[in-house]
Amino acid sequence: MQSLSHTLHQIYARFLPEPNMETLFWLSVTLAVFALGVRLQIRLGRAPWANPVLFAIAFVALGLLITETPYGTYFQSVKIINFLLGPATVALAIPLADSIRLVTRSLPAMTLALLAGSITSVVSGVLLVLLLGGSHDVALSMAPKAVTTPIAIAITTQIGGIPALTAAFAILGGIIAAMIGETTLRRLGITDWRAHGLAAGIAGSGIAAAQVAQRDPVGAAFAALGIGLNGLVTAIIVPLILYFLPG
Amino acid sequence: MPEAFLILILFQLVGSALQTVLHLPVPGPVIGMFLLAAALLWKRSRTRTDKPASSFDSPALSSLSRSLIACLGLLFVPAGVGLVTQMPVLLANGLPIAVALFGSTLLGLMVTAFVMHKATRDRPSPERIPDTGGQVL
Structure with a gap:
């Protein structure tokens, strides 16, 4: 497990050296995992317990853990999603x-x-x-x-x-x-x-x-x-x- | 579409400005939400139904807001992932958090529905149970 995590981190560090790549990568991961969560919920007959938000949070957190990415780096990458909370409230x-x-x-x-x-x-x-x-x-x-x-x-x-x-x-x-x-x-x-x-x-x-x-x-x-x-x-x-x- | 987004951003800006200037306890986007609702109602009260819709209260604004609200869940994910940084606090307070979340949510549900049920004079409208495809608003 330790060596697997280390290998994944090395792949991550090798292919995502630029900030722009990192932003695109984490935006893609967040959108993909959330979309998957929505599909899963529909597949399960719209079961309330199969919540896509919880699903996305769990898998992104797992992704941060195995690529050894700090939360600050992730949030910096996806803060445009967070920004949309304001207009969505309005x-x-x-x-x-x-x-x-x-x-x-x-x-x-x-x-x-x-x-x-x-x-x-x-x-x-x-x-x-x-x-x-x-x-x-x-x-x-x-x-x-x-x-x-x-x-x-x-x-x-x-x-x-x-x-x-x-x-x-x-x-x-x-x-x-x-x-x-x-x-x-x-x-x-x-x-x-x-x-x-x-x-x-x-x-x-x-x-x-x-x-x-x-x-x-x-x-x-x-x-x-x-x-x-x-x-x-x-x-x-x-x-x-x-x-x-x-x- | 650009105008619709501009309206949302402008009302958020005005709401945030009001909050800063007047030191209000209500967050800026919430002030913006109530200002926009008031503006829409004022506009609609002045507009006859047979006249064309104004550029401000447009179908574009409706569809944009519907799209934003439909993916509201996604917008919570970045802040929600911040949970990983709170794990020590969460685990140290596991029991109070679990009990308070469950108890408080259940109490809030029951009190709200019970008061509404008792205070509503007219009879409930007949039940209709369509499947709107999971679309919320």
């Missing part, structure tokens, strides 16, 4: 504007559910980490984990959490929500797609929303809203809640 304005009629009809209920869900997510996340003896960094990074990742990373940067940890928590939380969301809520006797969609958007952001969107268009609209509005609400309440929490 792009969420379009589904938000498109579904405005549905919102105004159930505005009071939505406002209540949004506040209750946001506060529950932030407080329970931070408290559970602290109660079980987790470090302060981890608790801070856990606070915005239910928000869609571009917003969560921005919030965590602002409050002093670790962006990479928050990204991982947001993705893992989204997968958990997508896997258990619908069955849990049906067991509670909730069949309204507005509630299913909003809950997925607020507690699990993009990954859980994708799961609901495959099932019902009304659920999709409310999931999109949950993502957008939860971003705003959480960005405002996280600094407030952290001000009052111990530590």
Whole structure:
């Protein structure tokens, strides 16, 4: 294993000496592995547990390990992908504007559910980490984990959490929500797609929303809203809640 | 297409500028998102449906945003791979992380859906379950 890793590293060092080649190589690897992950998920009947983001992260991490490439070098190569998170966040304005009629009809209920869900997510996340003896960094990074990742990373940067940890928590939380969301809520006797969609958007952001969107268009609209509005609400309440929490 | 991308970038720029100048707790792209949504709604309220769509609220902007949102997952990968640098922290806090992630996500889901369910007066719309081919938004 050690010698295999060494050989691969030598091949890597021999053929990718130029920064430009390195950028092209890691961009190709990232895109290819993600595309493969998407195909695999479709092949598995769109199973929520076969998440392409997790798949891509695992294989790129393995690639970094066997070519002995530092994460800094990799991130430098693919930072154009990371940059697109900003415009993609702004792009969420379009589904938000498109579904405005549905919102105004159930505005009071939505406002209540949004506040209750946001506060529950932030407080329970931070408290559970602290109660079980987790470090302060981890608790801070856990606070915005239910928000869609571009917003969560921005919030965590602002409050002093670790962006990479928050990204991982947001993705893992989204997968958990997508896997258990619908069955849990049906067991509670909730069949309204507005509630299913909003809950997925607020507690699990993009990954859980994708799961609901495959099932019902009304659920999709409310999931999109949950993502957008939860971003705003959480960005405002996280600094407030952290001000009052111990530590 | 270039105009559509320009609109997204410009709104992100304005949002980020506002955040810096006013010291807002909300990240710049999020401010940009709400500004763009407000601008679209304002534009649509002034435009009659029988008139042609304005160059600003264009089909190009819709399709670009749909493409960006459709590959949102890919955009998380570079930051997500940063997990390798966090392995010591993750392993040292394995139990609190696992319990907090699972418990907090479950609680958030149940509280949101329960409040929404109780506070919604009108009856739920009938269930329709089409397969949209995995397209999210």
